[in-house]
Amino acid sequence: QVQLVESGGGLVQPGGSLRLSCAASGFTLDNYAIGWFRQAPGKERERVSCVSYSGDFTAYADSVKGRFTISRDNDKNTVFLQMNSLKPEDTAVYYCATRQNYCRREYKDYDYWGQGTQVTVSS
DSSP, rough: EOOOOOOEEEEHHHHOOOEEEEEEEEEGGEEEEEEEEEETTSSEEEEEEEEEEESEEEOTTTTTTTTTEEEEEETTEEEEEOOOOOOGGGEEEEEEEESSSSSSGGGGGGGGOOOOOEEEEOO
């Protein structure tokens, strides 16, 4: 059974850090791009970052550039999102999703999704 499980979310103060993980089971991530998306209440789901199947290409939303870093460990079948200098506007449910090979911006282009993990940035 194909499954993605996110973890690492929580409550953090502004300026703090969190590291999200996306663990895959039932398939190997080697041939898949992984995107991290987020959705805040009343807002559309947006892509935060993506890494291609090879790891050679990464993309970031302008709002997180310089603060978030995506990485993948194919041996562990896991993708990570390191989030630093967190801001209240980063508060959202964060999802990971996969599609074959290359990144796409639209969430509709992704095939498998995790259940999401809540990130709350507040003092």
